[in-house]
Amino acid sequence: MLKSRKTVIVAVALALTTFGFVGSGLASASAPTTLVIGSQVAPPGLDPTSNASAAIDEVFDYNVYQHLYQLNPKGQLVPTLATSYTLSPNGLTYTFKLRSGVQFSNGDAFTAKNVVFSLNRAADPANGYPYQSLVSDVASVTAPSDTTAVVTLTHADSQFLYNLAAYSNGVILDPNAVSTIATQPVGTGPFTFVSMVPNYDIVLAGSPTFWGTPPAMRQIIWQYFANPTTMDSALQSGQIQVIDNLNSPSNVSAFKGNSAFQIIAGPTNGKIDLTVNNSKGPLKSLKVRQALYYALNRPAILKTVGAGYGTVISSDQVPGDPWYTPSVNSTYAYNPTKAKALLKAAGYPHGFTLTLSVPPYSYATEAAPLVQAMFAAVGVKVIIKPISWPLWISNVFLGSQNYQLTIIDQVEARDIPEYGDCSYYFNYAGCKAVNQMINAANQATSDAAMVTGYKAVVKKINADVANFWLYNPDQLTVAAKDVIGLPSGGLTESFNMQYLARSGTLSPSLIAQGFLN
Amino acid sequence: MSKGRGWFVVRRLGVVLSSLVAASMLVFVFLNVLPGSPAEVILGTQSTPASVAALTIQLGLNKPIWRQYLDWMGGLVNGNFGVSYISGQSIGHEIHQALLVTGPLVLLAMLIGLVIGVPLGLTGALYKGRWLGSVVGGLSQIGIAIPSVVAGILLTVGLSIKLHLFPSSGFPGWQDPWGSLRALVLPAFALGVVEGAILARYIRAAVMEQLRSDYLRTARSKGLRRSQALRRHGLRVAAIPVVTVLGLEIASLIVGAIVVENIFALPGVGMMLLNAVNNRDLIVVQDIAMVVVTAVLLINTLVDLSYQWLDPRLRGRR
Numbered sequence A: 001m002l003k004s005r006k007t008v009i010v011a012v013a014l015a016l017t018t019f020g021f022v023g024s025g026l027a028s029a030s031a032p033t034t035l036v037i038g039s040q041v042a043p044p045g046l047d048p049t050s051n052a053s054a055a056i057d058e059v060f061d062y063n064v065y066q067h068l069y070q071l072n073p074k075g076q077l078v079p080t081l082a083t084s085y086t087l088s089p090n091g092l093t094y095t096f097k098l099r100s101g102v103q104f105s106n107g108d109a110f111t112a113k114n115v116v117f118s119l120n121r122a123a124d125p126a127n128g129y130p131y132q133s134l135v136s137d138v139a140s141v142t143a144p145s146d147t148t149a150v151v152t153l154t155h156a157d158s159q160f161l162y163n164l165a166a167y168s169n170g171v172i173l174d175p176n177a178v179s180t181i182a183t184q185p186v187g188t189g190p191f192t193f194v195s196m197v198p199n200y201d202i203v204l205a206g207s208p209t210f211w212g213t214p215p216a217m218r219q220i221i222w223q224y225f226a227n228p229t230t231m232d233s234a235l236q237s238g239q240i241q242v243i244d245n246l247n248s249p250s251n252v253s254a255f256k257g258n259s260a261f262q263i264i265a266g267p268t269n270g271k272i273d274l275t276v277n278n279s280k281g282p283l284k285s286l287k288v289r290q291a292l293y294y295a296l297n298r299p300a301i302l303k304t305v306g307a308g309y310g311t312v313i314s315s316d317q318v319p320g321d322p323w324y325t326p327s328v329n330s331t332y333a334y335n336p337t338k339a340k341a342l343l344k345a346a347g348y349p350h351g352f353t354l355t356l357s358v359p360p361y362s363y364a365t366e367a368a369p370l371v372q373a374m375f376a377a378v379g380v381k382v383i384i385k386p387i388s389w390p391l392w393i394s395n396v397f398l399g400s401q402n403y404q405l406t407i408i409d410q411v412e413a414r415d416i417p418e419y420g421d422c423s424y425y426f427n428y429a430g431c432k433a434v435n436q437m438i439n440a441a442n443q444a445t446s447d448a449a450m451v452t453g454y455k456a457v458v459k460k461i462n463a464d465v466a467n468f469w470l471y472n473p474d475q476l477t478v479a480a481k482d483v484i485g486l487p488s489g490g491l492t493e494s495f496n497m498q499y500l501a502r503s504g505t506l507s508p509s510l511i512a513q514g515f516l517n
Numbered sequence B: 001m002s003k004g005r006g007w008f009v010v011r012r013l014g015v016v017l018s019s020l021v022a023a024s025m026l027v028f029v030f031l032n033v034l035p036g037s038p039a040e041v042i043l044g045t046q047s048t049p050a051s052v053a054a055l056t057i058q059l060g061l062n063k064p065i066w067r068q069y070l071d072w073m074g075g076l077v078n079g080n081f082g083v084s085y086i087s088g089q090s091i092g093h094e095i096h097q098a099l100l101v102t103g104p105l106v107l108l109a110m111l112i113g114l115v116i117g118v119p120l121g122l123t124g125a126l127y128k129g130r131w132l133g134s135v136v137g138g139l140s141q142i143g144i145a146i147p148s149v150v151a152g153i154l155l156t157v158g159l160s161i162k163l164h165l166f167p168s169s170g171f172p173g174w175q176d177p178w179g180s181l182r183a184l185v186l187p188a189f190a191l192g193v194v195e196g197a198i199l200a201r202y203i204r205a206a207v208m209e210q211l212r213s214d215y216l217r218t219a220r221s222k223g224l225r226r227s228q229a230l231r232r233h234g235l236r237v238a239a240i241p242v243v244t245v246l247g248l249e250i251a252s253l254i255v256g257a258i259v260v261e262n263i264f265a266l267p268g269v270g271m272m273l274l275n276a277v278n279n280r281d282l283i284v285v286q287d288i289a290m291v292v293v294t295a296v297l298l299i300n301t302l303v304d305l306s307y308q309w310l311d312p313r314l315r316g317r318r
Helices: A002-026 A054-060 A112-123 A160-166 A228-236 A249-254 A286-295 A298-305 A326-330 A336-345 A362-376 A389-397 A416-420 A431-442 A447-463 A508-512 B002-033 B038-046 B049-058 B065-077 B091-126 B131-145 B148-162 B177-211 B214-221 B226-264 B269-278 B282-310
Strands: A034-039 A069-071 A077-079 A082-087 A093-098 A138-145 A148-153 A191-197 A201-206 A219-224 A261-267 A271-276 A310-312 A353-358 A381-386 A405-410 A468-480
Touching (some): A034 A228, A069 A160, A077 A082, A077 A160, A093 A112, A228 A249, A249 A468, A271 A362, A286 A336, A286 A362, A286 A468, A298 A310, A298 A362, A298 A468, A326 A447, A353 A362, A353 A389, A362 A381, A389 B038, A405 A468, A416 A431, A431 A447, B002 B065, B002 B282, B038 B049, B065 B282, B091 B131, B091 B177, B091 B226, B091 B269, B091 B282, B131 B177, B148 B226, B214 B226, B226 B269, B226 B282, B269 B282
Parallel strands (some): A034 A219, A353 A381, A353 A405
Antiparallel strands (some): A082 A093, A093 A148, A191 A201, A261 A468, A271 A405, A271 A468
């Protein structure tokens, strides 16, 4: 018996050394046409039209599925499956000229019929598109010819084309492939879906039927790491070449000053908000909200939580917005003395207690104790209450909206119309007025008038302190030095991989669009 | 006698089956009182009361709870694990893929635990009171004290980042058998070291108890050396408590796999479970819970059956 046990020990020891030494010789060196991108949140599925998860859009939007118009990394519209469009003078009818010679990855041809099918599918509430409300103003879609599609709206909407380009409701689908959309994505994009191991990886390959210049990377693997330290080690040891975004910006110190890596900090559409329930207790009072906003040292929060990567904001706006008004951001600068005076004037000389519901995201859990300390300094006690994400949606965002303060990154682009939605969880008293202002701005026929209209909203919600906007975080991409073609920021839901390469140089036109050389 | 043994097996299977049914009800009820709905998680910050209500109907979550339970159990009995609410993928296929990672990981960890625990435990017992015995005792104390998280991180830093012997994370899939085994070595060590230390202490205690027993003294008095007496008579008896602990430890290895798979980014059952709970993908959680319950029940049954083989005195009893 002891003898056989000895044999086992020897066999195991031998086996281990074999894996260790011989195995390392077998490890495949990454070929220059393959790239592995690491990311923290694994997509819960493959279908961007049935799930709002940003992780699905990041991989599949623009890369596998395409839109008529798409956004470049600078947030500008670029004709994609359409080559041009005209808008009728009353702002109701868009006529798109479509690209010819485009095929889906299954070989089906792309025509105007696909546009009709896809937009009707998106607009029908029964299909449960996460961004259905953004296309609810589509009255009809027709295909007068194979290369012409006409979209008619019920009312003028200056944001229509942007929304169609920015969100997954604009993806063009093949009706023959939608029945298997959950397991076998089919699009017209530069990449096709190969395989997925749930919560682990997604493999894409360059599409043989792609209409444009074939991407230099013939295989791109997205690998998911629930543990950020593991992901950092994987980049350091060369197992992956890119981290799409460091969710904990302070981890950037592991790569800073190391010439083997490039660090790309670019703007996003995110607004990290200390969200206020305007209908709860002392927070109903404008003076109280003003006082607490003055009590927040937002540059210090950005420095600690965001490692300084981002922009302090004082309204629902980011530098990429057409109506961005930088002067607004200098309002409510940190001033605890003024905060105390305002609290006294509001009738709270001895302060009060607030509950802060904190979802399990690193920015929220890191910012919460800072907020607690800053409010304590002006006499307001904060109780921190951790809350799971499903509960956050059930109890804070929907339903009873039973919260006073919460911290969340409002990631959607140009989401300022939410302040005009009276059922939204801010419970903002000025919602009706804002709604009218936004409707008027959307129906403006000139861009200048539209921008002026939105600027007025930016200023109104700032004056009303409808929320405690903290900062607009940057996307922090870290990559091996040789990777080119990375997007310069996070202004799109998609992480555009079309121009990624590991040698050569990018054309000046791509560099002008915000792809990095 | 053989009839008695057959009856024992049949009775055990009956207990296993009724335990499974009870477990399925508990799992189902506990998960369904968990706050937060799959529809809300799918829609995220795009949820509106109307869109959530529509999706709830689409997912079949508006059906009465007993109906949902019967639908789920009916599927399981027919070997159909269902389709994930969240991903729309076949759950049976996903669990199968995940088991191909977690199964080998747990077995390898158990093997490593035995390889460490058996010699350490025997040495500890035989050299009790001498310096070697004390060293072994100290080592197993340290092993128990190290959480597998820490062991995992230490192993990664030492063997993968510094020496490049093993990959720090990831799993290439079994189409690459060498690569897959290499990927499992470090995580299995992280799990197995702790198990080995625990086993070593049980083995040491069990063997020491036998060394003090009357029958071993008798065996030695008829001329056997201590090691001979132990090998021929003592080890088999000492194995009984050890096998019990081994059975229990497999269950704790499965739990430990959740942590270790997270650190090493392995696409196993633990990772799948964690994500499914976070996404409120209830059917996936229920299915995995049932797979784990089944595995633990079967292992316990095997442990019970092994007593009869190890201890002839039990064979006549029921």
